[in-house]
Amino acid sequence: MLAMDFCGLHFNTPQVLLSGCVGFGEEYTRVKGFSNTDVGAVCLKGTTLAERLGNEPHRLAETPMGLLNAIGLQNPGSARVVAEYLPKLDFSETRFIANLSGSTVEEYAEVTRIFDDSPIDAMEINISCPNVKEGGVAFGNDPDMSARVVEACRTQTRKPLIAKLSPNQTDIANNARRCIEAGSDALAVINTVMGMAIDPEQRQPVIGNNQAGLSGPAIKPIALLKVHQVYQVAGPLNIPIIGQGGVTRPEDALEFIIAGASAVGVGTALFYDPLVCSRINSVMVDYLKRHNMTHVNELVGSLQLHEPATSVCAN
Amino acid sequence: MNEHSRHAAAHPATRDTIFPEQAPILLHEAFAGDQHIIRLQAPEIAAHAQPGSFVHMQVHPTLLMRRPMSIMRANPKAGWIEILYKAHGEGTRLLSERRIDELVDLIGPIGTPFKLDGYRRRPLLIGGGVGMPPMIFLAEHIRRQATDNQPLVILGSEVPFPFKARPSQILVPGLPAEVIAGMPLLEDWHIPSRLCSQQDFPGCHQGFVTDLARLWLDSMEPRQHGEVEVFACGPTPMLKAVAQLTAEYDLPCQVSLEEHMACAVGGCAGCNVRVETETGPAMKRICVDGPVFDARQVFPQAG
Ligand SMILES: Cc1cc2nc3c(=O)[nH]c(=O)nc-3n(C[C@H](O)[C@H](O)[C@H](O)COP(=O)(O)O)c2cc1C
Ligand code: FES
Numbered sequence: 001m002l003a004m005d006f007c008g009l010h011f012n013t014p015q016v017l018l019s020g021c022v023g024f025g026e027e028y029t030r031v032k033g034f035s036n037t038d039v040g041a042v043c044l045k046g047t048t049l050a051e052r053l054g055n056e057p058h059r060l061a062e063t064p065m066g067l068l069n070a071i072g073l074q075n076p077g078s079a080r081v082v083a084e085y086l087p088k089l090d091f092s093e094t095r096f097i098a099n100l101s102g103s104t105v106e107e108y109a110e111v112t113r114i115f116d117d118s119p120i121d122a123m124e125i126n127i128s129c130p131n132v133k134e135g136g137v138a139f140g141n142d143p144d145m146s147a148r149v150v151e152a153c154r155t156q157t158r159k160p161l162i163a164k165l166s167p168n169q170t171d172i173a174n175n176a177r178r179c180i181e182a183g184s185d186a187l188a189v190i191n192t193v194m195g196m197a198i199d200p201e202q203r204q205p206v207i208g209n210n211q212a213g214l215s216g217p218a219i220k221p222i223a224l225l226k227v228h229q230v231y232q233v234a235g236p237l238n239i240p241i242i243g244q245g246g247v248t249r250p251e252d253a254l255e256f257i258i259a260g261a262s263a264v265g266v267g268t269a270l271f272y273d274p275l276v277c278s279r280i281n282s283v284m285v286d287y288l289k290r291h292n293m294t295h296v297n298e299l300v301g302s303l304q305l306h307e308p309a310t311s312v313c314a315n
Numbered sequence: 316m317n318e319h320s321r322h323a324a325a326h327p328a329t330r331d332t333i334f335p336e337q338a339p340i341l342l343h344e345a346f347a348g349d350q351h352i353i354r355l356q357a358p359e360i361a362a363h364a365q366p367g368s369f370v371h372m373q374v375h376p377t378l379l380m381r382r383p384m385s386i387m388r389a390n391p392k393a394g395w396i397e398i399l400y401k402a403h404g405e406g407t408r409l410l411s412e413r414r415i416d417e418l419v420d421l422i423g424p425i426g427t428p429f430k431l432d433g434y435r436r437r438p439l440l441i442g443g444g445v446g447m448p449p450m451i452f453l454a455e456h457i458r459r460q461a462t463d464n465q466p467l468v469i470l471g472s473e474v475p476f477p478f479k480a481r482p483s484q485i486l487v488p489g490l491p492a493e494v495i496a497g498m499p500l501l502e503d504w505h506i507p508s509r510l511c512s513q514q515d516f517p518g519c520h521q522g523f524v525t526d527l528a529r530l531w532l533d534s535m536e537p538r539q540h541g542e543v544e545v546f547a548c549g550p551t552p553m554l555k556a557v558a559q560l561t562a563e564y565d566l567p568c569q570v571s572l573e574e575h576m577a578c579a580v581g582g583c584a585g586c587n588v589r590v591e592t593e594t595g596p597a598m599k600r601i602c603v604d605g606p607v608f609d610a611r612q613v614f615p616q617a618g
Contacts, residue, residue: 020583027582027603031422032331032359045584053589053598060575060585062380067577074584074598090324216379271577272379274422275335 001285002296004040006240006263007160007185009095009121011040014257014284014296015277016242018267019043019099019124019164020071024085031274038277040263041095044081046126049107049114051077056208061197066218067268068197070209073101073129073136078114086118095121097162100153101129101136105145109152116157125153125184128166128191129213137194140166143175147182154183162242164188167219167226176230180239188242188265189230190223216268220246224259228303231260235301248272250283260301333425333580334359337418341395343411348474349402351411352387353419358394360386360423366431366453367571367607370396370423371579375409382406383576383602385548386424387448388455396423399448399477425579426606429453429569435544436464439531441524441557443471443549449571451500453546458504467531468501468508471524471553480510482518489534490527494520524549525556532564540564547571547610558614568610574601591615 002013017028017039025042028034036042054074061068075081081098089096098115100123102108108125115123127146129136139145150163163179165172167190176187192213197206205211223245234241243261247253248269256264269276284296293299338355345351360370364386371381388397402411413419429449438457442450447470457466467487470476476498483497485507496518497508510519511527520527532540543564547557548571561568574586581603590599590612599605610617 021578023582023584026327026329027578027580029326029330030333030580030603032334053596054584054587057588058575059587060577060583062378062575065379067379069577069583069585071584074587088324088327090326268379268577271579271583272373272381274578274580 001288001294002281004262004297006040007122009041009160011263012037012094013040013281014263015039015253015280016097016244016263016265017042017270017277018244018265019126020045020069021267021270024081025089025096028270028274033275035278036090036093038281039094039266041097041121043097043099043124044085045075046073046099046101046129047075047078047081047111048073048101049078049110051075051080058206058208061206061212063195063197063214064218066214066216067271068195068207068212068214069192070207070212072209078111082114082118086120091119091121097122097124099124099126099164101126105148105152108149109156112153112156116159120159122160122162123153123157124162124164124188125150126164126191128164128168137166137168137191140175140191141169143178146175147178150179150182150184160185162186162188164191165226165230166191167222167245168194172226173229173233177233180234180237184239186240186242187230187234188244189261190219190226190245193219193222215245217246217248220252224255227256227259227261231301235260248276250280253280253284254287254299257296257299258301258303260303262297262300332363333422334363335420335422336360338421340413340415340417340419343413343415345411346475346477348477349411350399350474350477351402352397352399352477353410354395354397355419355421356395357421357423360421361389361394361396362391364389364396364424365428366456367428367449368424368426369606370398370421371425371576372410373420374406375413378406378409380406380577381422381579382410383425383573383579385448385571387451389452399445401445422579425602427604429546429571429607431456435542435567436462437539437542437544438464438466439528439543439545440466440468441471441528441545441547441549441553442468443524443553444473446547446549446553446571447472449548450546454501454506455504458506466506468498468506469511469524469527470498470508471511471549473513475516476510480516480518483507483509487531489531491520491530494518494527523556524553525560528557528560540566544568554610555614555617558610558617561610562617569607570610570613571606572601572608572613573606576602578602588613
């Protein structure tokens with residue numbers, strides 16, 4: 001009922017653990033009862049060509065129903081990830097997806113080449129990281145640059161490529177179209193929303209990097225709309241979407257699938273409940289049975305919009 | 316594209332070492348200065364906790380993030396743990412309103428604890444404010460080992476201590492006679508303790524924990540410094556001062572650190588601090604690489 005094909009990869013379930021929330025794939029297995037087999041895939045932490053130490057503390061701040069983070073892409077560099085981290089992963093449990101980052105188009109291509117020559121199952125192109133000075137969201141908010149990055153990665157691999165789109169741009173559907181034309185096999189929608197927290201006593205930002213990316217339930221309505229918008233472009237082309245942003249309760253996962261996501265990402269919710277994925281699976285199965293469906297695919301994009309209103313004002 | 320074997324790697328030893336538990340509140344006591352001690356029934360955590368370990372707690376269902384809390388005591392036989400916290404933010408304030416028998420969702424024990432194989436025979440434990448709990452845990456551990464070691468615990472607080480201080484019956488050579496207030500629990504374990512504060516609390520040293528530690532060190536024969544080892548937890552300025560002192564006297568020193576945390580299992584890299592390693596600077600995760608680090612790695616400028 002939940003097992004599925006995603007770009008030719010076998011996913012145990014439609015859930016994906018999100019980049020930056022689960023280290024390099026093994027960290028959450030510390031928790032008794034947690035299992036990577038509950039999810040279809042695990043996205044590893046954003047990886048650049050050379051090692052990055054990341055930002056100074058504080059890197060985290062809690063906000064109402066949200067979490068601000070500015071880690072600054074701390075990672076040991078792609079060569080070490082391939083040599084030291086991938087051999088520790090149990091590929092019989094789930095699919096593992098690398099998350100690629102860079103400050104130049106050439107760096108993205110080089111990181112892709114390094115992961116192509118590794119057992120990794122697929123690669124997610126992070127053109128939407130808000131927490132680094134160069135590349136990241138600066139590329140992701142410019143459709144031309146997004147397309148150039150995807151094209152450059154495409155020349156280096158035949159493994160599935162997933163462009164991860166930023167919500168911090170005006171026309172996400174157009175950007176999605178450009179990424180698909182440039183060779184992206186799937187899309188991840190959305191990365192974090194840029195934000196800030198201020199300590200009024202110190203008159204300083206709480207986060208060492210000053211600005212940060214917001215995740216968690218606070219961004220879910222934004223994410224749902226973006227998935228719906230991207231699905232209008234990607235659905236007809238059979239390009240699957242990993243919907244994400246604030247999934248916390250099992251119902252949230254269903255909402256993303258109805259909006260058009262083939263798979264659903266879980267990140268920040270793990271911090272509250274490390275065992276949330278097995279709960280989401282069982283509620284999904286119940287839901288499908290209740291609605292006389294035999295497979296989760298039947299639910300994808302099944303949203304029934306209201307008739308268009310005569311008013312053009314959203315208020 | 317090369318063919319790569321998708322092997323089933325041997326699972327790392329860290330698997331299944333952190334236990335989720337729904338822990339009933341057994342005791343919940345309030346002290347002056349918004350301090351609280353909570354006792355929770357959490358048998359797996361109690362059985363596996365070591366000095367320096369912490370739990371990651373859902374303080375209240377309305378808050379998205381858990382809170383890391385040091386374990387102050389663990390009773391593996393009775394299956395409970397005790398935590399001391401100060402209600403200074405929204406989360407800890409909501410926690411302070413929770414009642415006996417309510418369930419608290421915990422994961423733990425977490426963290427690389429204090430390294431205690433072959434520690435020196437005069438352990439000096441320094442705890443400041445909400446940094447006291449790991450020192451109490453460590454003291455209880457040292458007592459259980461029943462060796463001929465001679466520990467000393469120095470505690471500092473700017474709000475009234477979360478216990479009723481009483482004059483210590485255990486003489487500590489080298490300390491001023493009027494500095495006599497100690498912690499009853501430690502007294503019961505026959506471990507000498509002394510208290511410090513900038514406030515004028517009776518029987519306490521009026522000044523810094525490091526001042527009292529220095530008096531103690533200076534009262535010894537210099538060769539005895541080779542028997543001293545320091546363990547500390549508290550606010551950063553205090554830890555810096557402790558690192559400075561131990562560098563000056565060339566004493567080994569382990570410190571336990573705190574930072575905002577999201578996952579507390581090593582997944583998000585949100586809790587990292589800069590440390591100096593043999594291969595240069597690194598950003599280490601306080602939750603799983605720490606919370607205990609060598610003081611010289613965290614404060615390389617000290618001394
Ligand atoms: C602590 C943290 C670190 C993150 N690091 C990355 C990263 O390295 N690369 C990336 O593409 N997204 C990163 N993200 C974004 C998540 O993968 C995800 O897209 C976003 O958090 C929205 O989902 P959520 O609300 O379920 O967390 C990070 C998010 C968090 C909270
Ligand atoms: S809190 Fe997530 S790595 Fe430490």
